[in-house]
Amino acid sequence: MSSKITAPRGTQDLIPPDSARWQELEARIHALAQRFGYGEIRTPLFEATELFVRGVGETTDIVEKEMYTFTDKGGRSMTLRPEWTAPVMRAMLEHSLLAQGPQRLYYIGPIFRYERPQQGRYRQSHQFGVECTGYEAPEADAEVMSVAWELVQSYGLRDAALKVNSIGDDVCRPRYREALLAHFRPNIALLSSDAQRRIERNPLRLLDSKEERDAPYVASAPRIEEFLCDACREHFAALRADLDLLGIAYTIDPRIVRGLDYYTRTVFEIQSSALGAQNAVCGGGRYDGLVRSLGGPDTPAVGFALGIERFLTMVETAGATPARKRDGVQAIALGAQARATLLPVAAEIRRLGVPAFMDYEERKLLAHLKIADRNGARFALIIGSEELTAGQAVLRDLTSRTDRRLALEEPRVLAAAVVEAQAV
């Protein structure tokens, strides 16, 4: 056992039937994003480390201790992508997309963070996300939330809740920050050790504290809406109006602050109680300053990232997985001659776009039928010695248990007859 090589910690293999659930979700995501006019972007799995240091923020946990960083043979520091937004913005700059007006892109793929695994958290996980650039208008914020919300709705996930907040911009956030410091500092000795650490680092995160002893101070803390500048206040009000127009149910939650440095104004999460402590399945917001910090032009942008693993956990908890329906034809040959007859027929059936399965062992009919069940086949095409002498094949509907006979003809003709019969 000790010599057996296993998947690295915090990673997992995806095998049937789970892989089918992923494919189904991915198909929905592609269709959904494209319905909103988003085009897919794929970027390298690794990037220059500097991109994340500048894009995500030097003092974030992601950059400080969670990145898979290595030196390549050319002596360059490279990092496995820990999030998608910075690479997407880098690519947009590199291909001058931002100079061509507003852009809508979506992505789906793995990210890597060196963390201790637990419920809903892995070292390799997968995210679907969108980035909408070039619009300062709050309609863009609402649109992005709408994409995520539509996905949740399409699975009928009643447990999901959309929480939104505004954390201000360069003008008003520093003022709020000062107010928070003034509020917490006098009581610093009474706060939890975590809270004491956060005060200097990111006072906004204090609002998110789960510690019992911090609760009274959090409750009495000044609220961000009293500090928003006029522009931010108007933006937030307009966003709320837009969400109402779109019929999207949301709640305002002042504790949504988000951990990445680049967020401005709008932040939001979609939460679910099905997820344990990691209750956010989707997180996003506006990041008007990011492109500039990467050396690009001032560009407003808004987007989100949604965790595929967490989303699928929600789907599973809600029991929203539709039952697999029977499809395809099990080609059952009894004997070598029958097998030679059926092999090209199965091939032709597949060419006509219908799944065809075949088992190559010498088995009894009943054993073959069991295999057909396991494969989820809807029909069995049976040829044994009787059929060979009679010049017929039996096509059995596995659901209704009825037989019909088809003339044994050229593979192409027989396959066409099978496909026609099963199409009904």
Next chain:
RNA sequence: GUGGCUGUAGCUCAGCUGGUUAGAGCGUCGGUCUGUGGAACCGAAGGUCGCGGGUUCGUAUCCCGUCAGCCACCCCA
């Protein structure tokens, strides 16, 4: 990085305070069964009891370490 719980067959688990050849269900394979199946019955295969060390006459069982899984903190999707 910190803390708690758990590692026995492909899966889910039993195995009480250490005592002869480690069990069950499901699954797999075969048989009853050359012909309307998903079942039933019978049988078989499948285990260095995560790994390493220690204690002991003797350890799946006790102790230490290590790795992994789960959960929580931190943080985030």
